[in-house]
Amino acid sequence: MISVHKLLSKDNSAQIGIGTLIIFIAMVLIAAVAASVLIQTSGMLQQQAQSTGKQATQEVSSNLIVKSIEGIRANDNSSSIAGNVSLLKIRVGLNVGSSPVDLNQLILTISDGTNTNDLIYANNDKTYGSVMADFSVDANASTNLEKLLTASGTPGDNAKYFFTVQKIRDEDKSFSQENPIMNKGDLVTIYVSAVSDGDLSYSTIDSISVSGSQKDSNLDIGPRTTVSMVLTPEAGATTVAEFLTPSSYGTKETIQLYP
Structure with missing residues (x-):
């Protein structure tokens, strides 16, 4: 009698790919949130800088x-x-x-x-x-x-x-x-x-x-x-x-x- 051995291989590459995708998506979300905060902060700073500059110019030149x-x-x-x-x-x-x-x-x-x-x-x-x-x-x-x-x-x-x-x-x-x-x-x-x-x-x-x-x-x-x-x-x-x-x-x- 001839016995046939079936070799089963375990492939984990798909799971690793999904994990990497999840980490990538999380990094993109974090970067988007950080970018949004930075843009909002820079806008506020720009407005304050313009207001301060205008007031400073008026204080110096107006007399x-x-x-x-x-x-x-x-x-x-x-x-x-x-x-x-x-x-x-x-x-x-x-x-x-x-x-x-x-x-x-x-x-x-x-x-x-x-x-x-x-x-x-x-x-x-x-x-x-x-x-x-x-x-x-x-x-x-x-x-x-x-x-x-x-x-x-x-x-x-x-x-x-x-x-x-x-x-x-x-x-x-x-x-x-x-x-x-x-x-x-x-x-x-x-x-x-x-x-x-x-x-x-x-x-x-x-x-x-x-x-x-x-x-x-x-x-x-x-x-x-x-x-x-x-x-x-x-x-x-x-x-x-x-x-x-x-x-x-x-x-x-x-x-x-x-x-």
Whole structure:
């Protein structure tokens, strides 16, 4: 009798192939998840970088430049002039490459070495709950200047809490008493009351009739006075101007103080 031996071989290659396929699919899924996380993270970082860069550029480039500062003394006539400066006329422009600046958000801090006033624009109603007393967006700059010098309301005398503005150059017509927005090339005058408590009886300040009703500004800018001024816009670098008044004002009604 002839016996036949059947040889059975065990082939495991198919199982190994399936295992490899499972591992490959798992690696692809893990890579896809990781790629999705990386893409999302990089997108967020890009947005934050763009926002930070924009803010940094605005902070560096956006600022006001003080062109000049004049002091005006109150008077009754050419022979009767106040001993101290009663009004400051600050001419300002924008730095090269500056973004628009809203003067409605500007804080102007001025000190005579003894007293300090933090002033806001006359149409700003956020700080004190109302705009400057008797201020009108429809009035001209001279009328609002008169109210700055003479009127009183909330939170007190206008001269201690507010400043007003007047445009000198505004090619794009963006600047108004209601919305004092400065753009490239604009030039404006900021008016700051500096009426001293000893100079309240004079009738005229810079051709504005005050009829002796001007209010004390809490400042005393006489001869040999060091005055410091800081202009802080909503965004951008602060602007600092400091000057020493002359040893004598003589008979001048208008005194060049800065530069």
